[in-house]
Amino acid sequence: MLQVHKPYVIGEDANHKFVWLGLDESESEKGILTNQYLVIDGDEAALIDPGGYFVFERVFNNVQNFVEPEKVTKVMYSHQDPDVIGSLNLLLDMFPNASFYVSALWERFIPHLGVSVKDRIVDIPDEGMEINVGKSKVKAIPAHFMHSPGNFHYYDPTLKIYFSGDMGAAVYPEGTWYLIVENFDEHRKYMEPFHRRYIASRKAIDLWQRRISNLEIEVVAPQHGSIFMGENAKKFISWLTSLDKVGLDLW
Ligand SMILES: [Fe+2]
């Protein structure tokens, strides 16, 4: 049975929270299921990959369970796909204090959504950057060609949570979605076809692996699919880095 799921706090300490923003399983009738996240530090908050047009109402309502829209000062995008940026027109109006962080490669394409974003957009250079959220920092980690040519993941060092964009995406049979991965070996079969096709080449994995090798990661939170905690986060990273051939390697 398709269910509506409430937001879930993935991690928190006294002043800081990392929140998954809920899901309505019937959204799968319109497009692939997507996850959205909210990082809160003190009096300030940031959205990560707030999603497409048709999930906006759910995202906006669920954000308000945690913070007022005026407190959201950053929106961080992993890449340019419609399931990531499709709600931008609405976000601009409903989060009036937010700046939008996006790869410098994609900034010039965004006005085609029909919006003027000039003074509210921040280009992320290829090498990544640190983004302040309250007194904390979130790091934009380069993950180019791990999907899009200009692609960033986001690492929250306060809680050791790693937002992995489309990496970790899983596609389930109707009605079998779950939030937290329990059995990694079972879960892997829902991820494999996506990763074989949507990563450009093995070289992208090697470069990314070097980038993340010094990060302490306790949770992997992807834009589609289920969240990996503890041992399963480690299993996910070692599975992804062990894929021998992907994308162009197979063509
Ligand atoms: Fe994508």
Ligand SMILES: [Fe+2]
């Ligand atoms: Fe996606």
